[in-house]
Amino acid sequence: MSEKLQVAVAGIGRMGMRHARHFATLTPRAELIAVCSPVQAELDAAKEEFGVRTYLSFDNMLANEKTLQAVVVASSTTVHAEQAIKAIEEGYHVLCEKPLSTSPEISQSVVDAYRSSVKSYPKQKVMCGFSRRFDASYRDAFTRVSNGDIGTPSVFRSQTCDKLDPSGFFVAYAEFSGGIFVDCSIHDIDLALWFFGEDSKVKSVTAVGITAVQPELRKHNDRDNAVGIIEFYGEKTAQLYCSRMMAAGQMDCTEIFGTNGEIAVNTQPQSNLVNLFESTGVRREIPPDYYGRFREAFITEANEFTAACLNNDILPMSLEGAVKAVRIGSALQESLVSGEKIDFDESGNRVEAARL
Amino acid sequence: MSEKLQVAVAGIGRMGMRHARHFATLTPRAELIAVCSPVQAELDAAKEEFGVRTYLSFDNMLANEKTLQAVVVASSTTVHAEQAIKAIEEGYHVLCEKPLSTSPEISQSVVDAYRSSVKSYPKQKVMCGFSRRFDASYRDAFTRVSNGDIGTPSVFRSQTCDKLDPSGFFVAYAEFSGGIFVDCSIHDIDLALWFFGEDSKVKSVTAVGITAVQPELRKHNDRDNAVGIIEFYGEKTAQLYCSRMMAAGQMDCTEIFGTNGEIAVNTQPQSNLVNLFESTGVRREIPPDYYGRFREAFITEANEFTAACLNNDILPMSLEGAVKAVRIGSALQESLVSGEKIDFDESGNRVEAARL
């Protein structure tokens, strides 16, 4: 067996620890060697679990880990781009949690950094982790669509709906999340681009949102439920729903309607293969959160990213696509707030004058 | 439109009232003209609802209703055969609730009466109402099996499982019901004969039962849960489950496994097309009782029986089959009690000596 990819994880909060665990124990070709976090308690927990070197400073980690090959950026969204760019410029492979940034411009700067760096490090891999692309069911759906099984995919409907968290966490979180379309629907937008083609051109976006359970979200220009339409050039359209109000658990599902059939992913959500027959009827549980639904996809992501770095394989998705998804998400969020439909010409420029 | 079939219903307890309602209001070609019952309150209710003539005596009803053409026997099982035979002998069409009798011999006497009577009344129709044969889903399954869609049907699995009735009703009822295999599984046995062919020859039956919730059933040689095997000559076998202990509602489902596929009926029971997403997961309700599951089938039965009488059509099932089902059900019940497997030769005679 070949040598193992030497990996560090930046940011080891809830999601970062999961990435660390996937690389440390469930990615045979990778070796987790270091983690960093500004929180000492998190470092202690990681040291205890993985026996790795720990750093309070991202820069120090890069400076000291001489054998390091790849960095997983799982820190808070506000520093994604900064850390990713630093790692890129030093030639490391980078797996950055989504989104690169809540700002399309900053997201673009990561791509720019990579385009510049890859001239010096031609085998360098940089990926924004859209975990659903690694999910077995979505992949099955994509293969079928690619095979022409449903004809031309024409209408795309997808939702990312989180379980209600009555603690108020989402209100505080909304200040930095970029809003529900950037935070949640970014996945659905990425999927739309995947299924329709990454070169799909947006013709318009419209969004409407409400605050059904957490009116305080409005102070951050956010909503707890929102619906949106992305119109594409070439007879394609996408319909989105995002929510933070689900009672039963994580409800992420996608349907692709083609000229000759439809494929549905997870429209009948479930935790496992158990059904309970009780005096109140038949019941099944569903995953309580995003990780409960997509854990296997994250592990696949870690393994495939590792393989791509070691083998110099082409990554399954482009970094440009991640910027495009942020751009669309931001436009939807803007429409949500302004109440205006936003039109684009075929070059991607806004068509503002049309309404005057 | 042709004249309406003049119908009377004998026995208007819960099920009899339903039959009366089906014929009075949901069978356009029938007219309900009379009912009988030994219970005056039932007669009053029927008179109120249907405006029909009422009789405390079955015999009086037959004697007085000069225009009567068809009798629905929905009285208690113990008088099914007696009333059916009387009506048969006077030339009426008869729709008799299942079973003809809990005794195979008495059931046979109904067939004998009909065989004799039909010589005088060649257009006379007599049917034992196995309602599932009129259910749209079972019919769809049967059509597919008949078309050869699953190859040769080889293994048949079916269950009739009632919701738990904690009132103790079933204990009292068990005294006259013929036991759980005759009362519940009779439907599954009839279906096995339908799907395998009514000329199928039983090679052996075995049954095991338990009293999980109502040990008092044992005093009537009955059980609250039982499983059984019917082995047929010609590489076919059936597996049965009957229960009076279901928590969620009526759980009647059937699977037919063929050499080239399988058809399942109602293995995902449901009341309607509603799913509820709650903090405890996803839930749907299921029908609370047999009628909740099969109401439409009973109405179809009423309409098709009526049409067969008026048009002199061949009935969809033979009266002999009803006797065969009772015979098999009785044998299973006997095996349940004795703990012995019961073998039959190809002529249908018991093979007792084999074990000695």
Next chain:
Amino acid sequence: MSEKLQVAVAGIGRMGMRHARHFATLTPRAELIAVCSPVQAELDAAKEEFGVRTYLSFDNMLANEKTLQAVVVASSTTVHAEQAIKAIEEGYHVLCEKPLSTSPEISQSVVDAYRSSVKSYPKQKVMCGFSRRFDASYRDAFTRVSNGDIGTPSVFRSQTCDKLDPSGFFVAYAEFSGGIFVDCSIHDIDLALWFFGEDSKVKSVTAVGITAVQPELRKHNDRDNAVGIIEFYGEKTAQLYCSRMMAAGQMDCTEIFGTNGEIAVNTQPQSNLVNLFESTGVRREIPPDYYGRFREAFITEANEFTAACLNNDILPMSLEGAVKAVRIGSALQESLVSGEKIDFDESGNRVEAARL
């Protein structure tokens, strides 16, 4: 049993014949006495099946049927309003197929005629037949929502998606249908008003459509797939999808997301309770068309309309609501064509100036 409601059906094409059949044979308290149609062959078929009097002229039918009490208007949409108004003005009960008209103004004129007529005929009943309101599953959902089971209903998602008809029928039909939002989504809009309350105030509508399979629809300003958003005042929003491109059959489903749970109707469509296990996996069929899905609802509609006429009961829905649904559907269709979002103030007036 009381006397039977004397009913005539105007228009006996495919749907009209079904209504005729429901009233003639499946509505015990109604009697079908006459039908009219400009097509002699249709009259012949109806005479053959029902033995009723037939008329080539609607006016002649009304003039000649002295015992007539109720008229079912099932003619082509273009004459719905005219026939309904004539019948209303003569004091008949009227059940009019949806929509009253594709024009909100003409639809309103039916309401106006009724408001005027009901002064003279205080027991007169006039209903626009939104069949889904009579469907057992939708009613179950509505009862639960009314009971507060899901908290405050906040997001409504619904679709009416027809099986692809490659014959080109829909292109010709589009000339008079009012467009896909008026023809198909009218049901979903009516349901949104039902679940959110008929007094809900629309804040904006937006729609996007494509022609994925039938580009000729554009000459009638129509599309074969469209998505729309209805924003309501008071933190509620609806998301619609309508299509004429489904491969598998009729796909009508609805989800109501509340602050405390969700109810889904028919998100797992099926024809019956049969599942087929084949070499290609597990398969079930789904209804091929609208009637296949909603036949029972139409029959319930016929019976309840009849009962309301005979008993002078309040109808389950207001005629005004039917106009409101047409108004919203027309606005969505307009947005589909213009590409503009349409805003409304709380009085229901358009807010045109806002964008200047």
Next chain:
Amino acid sequence: MSEKLQVAVAGIGRMGMRHARHFATLTPRAELIAVCSPVQAELDAAKEEFGVRTYLSFDNMLANEKTLQAVVVASSTTVHAEQAIKAIEEGYHVLCEKPLSTSPEISQSVVDAYRSSVKSYPKQKVMCGFSRRFDASYRDAFTRVSNGDIGTPSVFRSQTCDKLDPSGFFVAYAEFSGGIFVDCSIHDIDLALWFFGEDSKVKSVTAVGITAVQPELRKHNDRDNAVGIIEFYGEKTAQLYCSRMMAAGQMDCTEIFGTNGEIAVNTQPQSNLVNLFESTGVRREIPPDYYGRFREAFITEANEFTAACLNNDILPMSLEGAVKAVRIGSALQESLVSGEKIDFDESGNRVEAARL
């Protein structure tokens, strides 16, 4: 992180290679160091994939691998017991594929060897791998049953049904498989003992089998479809179905009916969360084979066995239970062939005389 368990795999045919892969790459705390097989090509493939030492002889492997701690016996069933006993006697931890042997007596000899050996090696772990016990859905079901969620589990129904393999493989395989009840239903029997309690006492077994597709199986006293009943003392019973004739794929499901509810595992089998809407209806695929259904369970098994060896934890199931399952499976197979019901007294002895 602690040191890794040093593991060898004996037998690297299809299933053995999977075990090797699980231990080599998906069990972080284990290290695969050697494999053995009488087939050189298999050794070459393993060397290529894992870089491990290879042996044509099981004995040589044990003799030469000085650091070896645990042996996975995945060779052909006929040598399971022999290899397991050798490894046990030398003090290795052993994970043996099911069944220990098709013979209850030989199976017992493995237990005897372990009981003797464990006196010298008190931390030694020996487990027969019933993979379903490691499946997340079965574990969820077990937890619920243990919590009393369904009251007293009373009726157990389970099936192991393989996809039809038209190659004739199963006919050759039947010579050594022990028959369909020992080969397939052994899993269901193990589950019955798990859910009812490993101390459950069998009162009787009965089985019936047919050859619907492969009559040649009869020459090895086997069948391609069989049904069976296990009656337990204490008001419990199990109903089994095993088949090698499924069209759609692997169909393994289990239902546990309790006095207060039911739990169903995999009664709606599926490969993943994808549904396909096609002109023929709605379709989903199901796993083609046992491994497709239970891959995750095998990986969990490898990890938990490893942890138990390293931590000296108690294994999740007893070796005695594995013998009991073989004993019951053999009795069912005997009943299948003889056509006789087999009764047992409460001490587990056969009651032969009862019938004379």
